[in-house]
Amino acid sequence: MSEFKGSIADIGMDTISLSGTLPMKLAAVKAAGFSQIMLMARDLTGHAEGVTAAVEAVRASGLRVTGFQVLRDFEGLSGNLHDYKIDIAKSMLEMCAALGSKVLLVCSSTSIHASDDRDVIAKDLRKLAMLALPLGIRIAYEGLSWGRHVNEFTHAWDVVCRADAPNLGLGFDSFHVFATKTSLEDIDMLDPDKIFLVQLADFMWQEIRSVEERITTARTFRVFPGEGVHSAQLAEIVMRLDRLGYSGDYSFEVFNDDYQQMPPATVAQRAYRAALWLGEDVLRRSVPIPGQMRLRT
């Protein structure tokens, strides 16, 4: 009898949940049963043997790269600040391409220097998408819940629509949706083909009152799906996206200080339980639906 693995090929972990070196993280994620991993720039730049060796380690792991993160405070700037951020973006794009990652995550700006004009924001993101285009990279734009002018996925979606670039889409993070209490019904207005990444995380309390509390919670107290207090809403998000026709990846964007004090293998096993919960209990993928052909596996 073969061991039951579940159907979680489109669900992956993020290196930010794990302590240790890049090779340790890759090994732990793979050993837990995942086939993909979300990487951050520091995974490469902080590698003891340099960026090239880091890229080789990722490629040798056999794990697919879900995406690369994160370009911050990019849009809405002018003059020298804009030119500076274009240089940073190019550097990120080159690392992203070297990894074979097809997605670069961009978070909405928190900068006081950034314009609030959505058309200006859209123009900058369109330019970023054009920079990414020859490299075969798609830009996933995410509304940080503490973003200065764009802080809900509905805002980010508006910007994506205004920019109207084929390789610019939405990065959707459940944490920020819970933090800002954005209506889940708004998910239904999204175009599933323009959602380029879905990041899932929960946390352990209901209310986040201030922006400062949002940042602290987001950076230290996130937990895997199924471990927090928003499991029902998290399940609803995933089911709404599934019904909408979203066929991209789900990545666990879990920043947690406690997990940083645990062996990577233990954390990866927790993540794997969360993936099974999503795949089997929420999306019920192993359950055959009578008389209905499922195109997704």
Add this chain to the structure above:
Amino acid sequence: MTVEREVSADTANPLGLDGVEFIEYATSRPQALGQLLEAMGFRPIARHRSREVLLYRQGEMNVIVNAHVDPHYNAEPGEIPRSLQPSETPVISAICFRVRDAREAYRRALDRGAWAAPARVEVMELNIPSIHGVGSSRIYFVDRYREFSIYDVDFTMIPTVDPDPPALAGLHWFGVVQYIGADRTGDWTEFYRELFGFEALPDEERFGVLPKGRVLKSPCQCFYLQLIAPNPELQEADQEELLQRVAFGVQDVLTAVALLRERGMAFVESPGVHTENRGALTQGRLGGVMFELVQHTPA
């Protein structure tokens, strides 16, 4: 008196694009490619002053054969390859567009998200601005093609050679075929639209004998790009993105094919693709270099 107060700049042709100045191949076997180009009707005209680069010409078409080895190739470890080293198999390494104002065209492209390609210029040579195109290729901008030519500066003419050999059977630039990855048609259509003003033709409007993919028309109405995605029926489809071949326009395809056969060119004659009035395809040489002929009357 002008009508500038009433008529704004030509938005349909933002760069004042006016055709192709040259197409460049990179190869470590320049003589072999030169022989092939000569069989296609080109003549060697001039040599580059500082590098192993030759200029071939027929009619209005300039082809540059570049065998120069870049000493700075991928100098930074971990960098993705954005420049070409000449390989035995020739590859199309650049397209040069004629524009109203090269400096302005270059600035406009960078403002919209093009990558500047580093200049490879020696003293007393023209600094021709270029951006990165598909794969390792470049796109150059030139605006000096009326009063004098760029080749007058960077090249020395080969003595006793006619600098303006007539085109065989009226061959002229028609377009370039670009291979793209899966699901990339929208991306590359947007790239050429945003940066140069190319527009997609309706699916029923096709030329030649290889009508697959999407065809983009230049804003000057004189040059085409054809985007070909991998065949989805193939299990492990090749996803590489590159400029695959050049297409020449010609009024009478069959006459041109007959003349080219006399010069040693062979054409693909299969049930799917064969010589006909609409067009023809030469058999691949030197590891895959092929040329397409397309029935086309120049404007």
